[in-house]
Amino acid sequence: DAKTTQPPSMDCAEGRAANLPCNHSTISGNEYVYWYRQIHSQGPQYIIHGLKNNETNEMASLIITEDRKSSTLILPHATLRDTAVYYCIVRPPTGNQFYFGTGTSLTVIP
Amino acid sequence: GAVVSQHPSRVICKSGTSVKIECRSLDFQATTMFWYRQFPKQSLMLMATSNEGSKATYEQGVEKDKFLINHASLTLSTLTVTSAHPEDSSFYICSARVERGGRHEQYFGPGTRLTVT
Numbered sequence: 001d002a003k004t005t006q007p008p009s010m011d012c013a014e015g016r017a018a019n020l021p022c023n024h025s026t027i028s029g030n031e032y033v034y035w036y037r038q039i040h041s042q043g044p045q046y047i048i049h050g051l052k053n054n055e056t057n058e059m060a061s062l063i064i065t066e067d068r069k070s071s072t073l074i075l076p077h078a079t080l081r082d083t084a085v086y087y088c089i090v091r092p093p094t095g096n097q098f099y100f101g102t103g104t105s106l107t108v109i110p
Numbered sequence: 111g112a113v114v115s116q117h118p119s120r121v122i123c124k125s126g127t128s129v130k131i132e133c134r135s136l137d138f139q140a141t142t143m144f145w146y147r148q149f150p151k152q153s154l155m156l157m158a159t160s161n162e163g164s165k166a167t168y169e170q171g172v173e174k175d176k177f178l179i180n181h182a183s184l185t186l187s188t189l190t191v192t193s194a195h196p197e198d199s200s201f202y203i204c205s206a207r208v209e210r211g212g213r214h215e216q217y218f219g220p221g222t223r224l225t226v227t
Contacts, residue, residue, distance in 0.1 A: 032213075043114075043203050043218040044154070087153070093213040097144050098205070100154040 003027065004088045009105040012082075018075040020104050022088030025069040030092050033064060035073045037084040038103070044087065047073065078108045113137055114206050116219040123194055123226055130190045131222045133204030139184035140206035144216070145177075148201040160187045194226045 005023040012018040024033065032051050036044040048055055048062045050071070055062045061074040075082055087103040113136040123129045133143055141162045146154040158168045158179050166179035178190040187206075191198055205218040 036218075038154075041201070041221065041223070043116075043205075043220045046215075046217065094209075097156055097159060097207075098216055099156060100146075102153050 003090050003099075004101050006086070006088055006101060006104045008102065009107070011107050011109055012075075012078045014080060014108050014110050015077055018073075018078040018082065018106060018108070020073040020075075020086050020088075020106065021070065022073070023070045024088070024090045027068050027090050028092070031090045032093060033062065033068075033071050034089045034091065034098070035060070035062065036087045036089065036098075037082075038087065039081075039084045044100075047086075078106075080108050080110065082106065083108045112208060112215070112217045114204065114217045114219040116202075116204055116222050118222060119220065120223045121225070123224070125195055125226055126193055128190055128192045129194055129224060130188055131202055131204075131224070133187045133189070133206070133219055135185045135206040135208075135217075138206070138208045140187075140208055141184060142207040143181060143187040144205045144207070145179060145187075145189050146203040146205070148203060148221075154203060157189075191224065194224070196226045199224055199226045 032049050034049040035047040038044045048060050050062045064071045085103040085105050089098050115134045117132045143160045145157045148154045157172045158166045160166045160179045160181040162181045168174045181187040201221050203221045205216050207214050207216050
């Protein structure tokens with residue numbers, strides 16, 4: 001069961017920050033927020049995950065609201081290679097497999 | 111680390127034949143692997159959970175006799191599509207689970223494009 005809601009599509013100008021929102025209003029206390037992306041005809045690629053604190057790595061930043069009911073993935077300087085479908089997934093730390101929702105199709109425009 | 115490979119990357123087969131897809135965890139052992147299917151312009155749909163040394167658990171609506179899953183070792187799971195038909199044409203993706211820091215992380219393979227003619 002996908003427990004997240006994402007906009008179906010977004011555009012972003014090359015070089016600008018891409019902010020991808022995700023609603024997960026029914027998230028449980030021990031569930032993490034994961035972000036993956038899928039470039040056309042490839043397997044999903046891990047981006048970042050977090051529990052309640054904001055997280056940053058070499059690919060992106062993850063901002064989780066204080067009530068944890070929503071989050072935003074930030075690609076600070078989008079490039080054409082960031083064009084992909086981005087999936088926001090919530091799941092407990094152990095056990096359960098990932099259930100994918102419909103994701104957000106991000107198009108980076110030159 | 112945590113690389114998952116699939117073989118073949120693309121396969122074309124004739125209707126009625128069977129085709130086997132391999133999923134390997136290259137630098138870690140995975141007691142659990144998952145198989146997904148993705149139709150064009152749709153999201154990934156979980157087909158089954160494969161546990162090493164035991165029978166796979168299939169999602170509702172997935173025919174276990176048609177999609178045979180074998181997980182004979184900690185680094186290899188196979189999906190065999192038996193008596194394939196054109197409607198089985200899809201993108202098949204596996205993933206492998208590993209425990210890191212008390213959490214289960216999941217890594218995905220590059221996918222296998224199956225075309226049944």
